[in-house]
Amino acid sequence: NAGVTQTPKFQVLKTGQSMTLQCAQDMNHEYMSWYRQDPGMGLRLIHYSVGAGITDQGEVPNGYNVSRSTTEDFPLRLLSAAPSQTSVYFCASRTGTGLNTGELVFGEGSRLTVL
């Protein structure tokens, strides 16, 4: 198993540009999520999904879109990048099924800089 794979690892954007951060998992996990990590603020939840076709907002969803057309993929779209979106982004999927609360399995992270 490759686990959770994120691409790209690094990206520099100009203000106003759009881009998509890719996330894929090969563990057949139903739950997937996106976080951003900023110094002093820990990880903040952007969006999450409990299964294909189902997404919901987290703590800081503004400026980001997600979709979940397959179990494996959960891309995060920045519609019009702003300097405030400079951050490290982590994708995570969750083990466990039904009411069994499994652990989060993280990708390596994607460092995004918006100029």
Place this chain on the structure above:
Amino acid sequence: AQRVTQPEKLLSVFKGAPVELKCNYSYSGSPELFWYVQYSRQRLQLLLRHISRESIKGFTADLNKGETSFHLKKPFAQEEDSAMYYCAPTNPDRGFKTIFGAGTRLFVKA
């Protein structure tokens, strides 16, 4: 609103000293409690979860439902414990959404 508080941003101890990383949470329902760790240049990974009652790398965590706390403890810190630690309650009643604390950076000095 769900809230997780890790009051110490930085904790510095000497090797062999006891260490306690504090976590207080405000959550509806009955969340399950996790601690995650991020070592330098590594991805975030699970350290321990309350329900398993395991001791991982010498760390334990006690859930105090009355105080809504889940402090992480280790009796004798090692240099390799230097890392960023995150407390992360998860509520099955709210779609398994996990909210993280701001994290505590532990630095263990030789």
